Amino acid sequence: MFTCRRLLQLGTLSALLAGCATTAPTAPNPSSGQPSAAATGTGAIRIGPSTPTPGAEPADDGPAALTPSGTLRPEVRAFAENLAAERDLALAPMVTALEGARYNATVARLIAPSPPGKKIWRSWLTYRSRFVEPKRIGWGVEFYNAHRDQLNQAAQRFGVPAPIIASIIGVETLYGRNMGNFRVLDALTTLAFDYPDPAKPERATMFRGQLADFLTLAMKGKLDMETRGSYAGAIGMPQFMPTSIRHYAVDGDDSGHIDLTNNTRDAIMSVGSFLSQHGWQRGLPVFAPVALPADPSALVDGGLEPKQTWGALTAAGARLQPGASANGWGSQPMGVVDLVEEARGTAQYRVGTPNFFALTKYNRSYFYATAVADLASEIEARVGR
Numbered sequence: 001m002f003t004c005r006r007l008l009q010l011g012t013l014s015a016l017l018a019g020c021a022t023t024a025p026t027a028p029n030p031s032s033g034q035p036s037a038a039a040t041g042t043g044a045i046r047i048g049p050s051t052p053t054p055g056a057e058p059a060d061d062g063p064a065a066l067t068p069s070g071t072l073r074p075e076v077r078a079f080a081e082n083l084a085a086e087r088d089l090a091l092a093p094m095v096t097a098l099e100g101a102r103y104n105a106t107v108a109r110l111i112a113p114s115p116p117g118k119k120i121w122r123s124w125l126t127y128r129s130r131f132v133e134p135k136r137i138g139w140g141v142e143f144y145n146a147h148r149d150q151l152n153q154a155a156q157r158f159g160v161p162a163p164i165i166a167s168i169i170g171v172e173t174l175y176g177r178n179m180g181n182f183r184v185l186d187a188l189t190t191l192a193f194d195y196p197d198p199a200k201p202e203r204a205t206m207f208r209g210q211l212a213d214f215l216t217l218a219m220k221g222k223l224d225m226e227t228r229g230s231y232a233g234a235i236g237m238p239q240f241m242p243t244s245i246r247h248y249a250v251d252g253d254d255s256g257h258i259d260l261t262n263n264t265r266d267a268i269m270s271v272g273s274f275l276s277q278h279g280w281q282r283g284l285p286v287f288a289p290v291a292l293p294a295d296p297s298a299l300v301d302g303g304l305e306p307k308q309t310w311g312a313l314t315a316a317g318a319r320l321q322p323g324a325s326a327n328g329w330g331s332q333p334m335g336v337v338d339l340v341e342e343a344r345g346t347a348q349y350r351v352g353t354p355n356f357f358a359l360t361k362y363n364r365s366y367f368y369a370t371a372v373a374d375l376a377s378e379i380e381a382r383v384g385r
Contacts, residue, residue, distance in 0.1 A: 064103035064189040072098060076193060083212050089219050097215065097225055101189035107182060110231045112196040124339035124348060124367055131171050131371040132378060140166055140379040143175040148383075150252070150265045158272035159282030163383075165271045167376035168362065172239040179237065179261060180230035188214055188233045188242075207233070213242035222258060236260025237267035240274075248274040278361035281332070281354055286373040288334060288351040289324035293317030296349045299336040304360045306333035306352060313351070329353050337366050 065076040072080065076098055084091040114120065144151060144166045151162035166175075173179045188211040195204035210233055217223040223245070229235040233242065240249060240260055249258045252269035260267045290313065292299070299316055301307060310330045320326060332354055339348040350356075350370070359369035 061103045061105045063099070064101040064186065065098045065193060073193065079192075079208060079212075083215065087212075087216055089216065093219060094215055097185065097218070098189065100185075102183070102186045103194060104182065104186045104190045104231075107187045107190045107231045108194065108196045111191060122340050122342040122367075124341060124370075127367045128371055128374065132374045136170050136174065136375065137378045137382070139175050139177075140170045140375065141382045143170065144379055144383045147264055147268060150268050154252075154268045154272035157269070158276040158280070160272045160275045160280050161376070161380075163376035163380040164275070164286075164359075164372065165268055166379055167372045168271050169237050169267060170375060170379075171368070171372055173237050176237040176264070176267075179228075179239070180234065181228050182231050182233075184214060184227045184229045184233050184235060184242075185211075185218075185225060187229070187231055191233070210242050213246050217242055217245060227261070237264065238271045238274075240270065244274065245270075248277055274362065275358050278358050279354055280358040284329055284332065284353050284355045286353060286356045286359070286369075288326075288329050288353055289321040290351040291319045291321050292336065292349050292351065296336055297338065297347070300338045300349070301335070302338075303335065304357060304364060306335040306354055306357050308334045308336065308351075310334065318351070337370065339366060339370060 065072055067073055071077075072095060077095075080091060080094050080098055083089060084094055144162065147166075148162070151165055154160065154165055155162045169175055188207055191207035192204060192211045193208075195201075195207065197203065214223065214227075214233065218225045218227075223235075223242075227235060230239060234240065235242070235245065237260055245258065245260070248270060249260060250266060250269040250273045251258050252265035252267075253263065255263075258266050258270070260270060288310075292313075293316060296316075296318075299308065299313070310326055313334065313336075335352045335357060337350045337352045337356065339350070341347065352369075356369055356373070359372055360366070362372075363369070
């Protein structure tokens with residue numbers, strides 16, 4: 001969720017949204033290295049004007065949903081009336097909330113497409129260096145040790161290893177240090193009704209769905225109408241979009257309320273829940289211990305679902321790494337992952353199991369999923385089990 005990136009996480013729009021934990025407004029190239037709606041770095045080397053600082057204080061530029069006469073814009077009024085009817089919500093407080101939404105120029109600028117001619121080089125090594133680095137590893141060890149019991153309980157319940165859950169929270173928000181300071185109602189209303197790229201109406205439609213889910217959660221008392229998050233509307237330590245909160249978030253301490261911003265247990269359990277419901281398999285590694293042939297590029301299909309078999313990979317020249325076995329993962333579908341250095345015309349290759357592709361449901365990026373796995377390995381090596 002995840003903090004600025006050109007892409008959201010439908011972690012948390014799962015297919016479109018997720019952890020942001022939901023998935024991004026559009027599906028980027030899986031090896032593009034674009035992080036989720038709340039991540040704090042980018043895997044691309046940008047040439048051209050710098051992007052505004054993520055999480056900057058939002059501009060209060062005026063009503064987002066009102067006509068000059070002070071009434072709701074017709075399309076906003078229709079949205080509110082339909083939502084109230086479809087979900088049995090009171091119309092008057094919803095109208096009041098939308099009347100108070102402010103257009104945020106910073107949000108629109110951050111989500112807007114890059115200017116024409118601005119070259120972005122995809123670089124796995126650059127991306128990795130932003131996320132798998134000493135400070136994030138050190139804070140990850142601190143987070144793990146402080147919340148070891150909660151992480152292990154989530155691992156037992158959902159089958160997702162504790163270091164993976166800690167790593168996602170670290171990549172998304174630096175373990176809760178950078179959750180965004182944009183009023184979510186303002187951000188989502190801005191993007192739902194004034195999306196800055198008219199050529200992409202499907203994105204405005206997606207954000208209207210997120211706004212609908214945010215208002216539903218707020219009006220049912222599950223979120224505060226003043227909740228703050230990323231410029232894309234992602235919320236809390238795991239940067240869940242409202243749709244993901246509705247479908248995957250967990251009340252980890254049975255308090256009757258889900259709080260992904262202030263309640264670490266809720267955040268930890270919700271990450272485990274999201275991954276479990278998106279295909280994570282207990283006991284499988286993220287990557288298979290496989291040595292690929294010298295040029296495995298033809299084995300990469302670039303998709304977000306594993307389609308290869310171990311038999312097909314061995315027929316193409318893949319072999320087990322020394323001392324490894326195919327127990328557990330050898331009968332599972334797999335996918336060859338390319339981690340590119342576009343400027344050099346090179347790539348690293350790994351073999352992802354279904355658990356790797358579960359991570360791509362949090363953010364539709366090979367770079368993201370690999371960085372999460374690598375950071376988790378670094379944390380695990382330092383905490384002991």
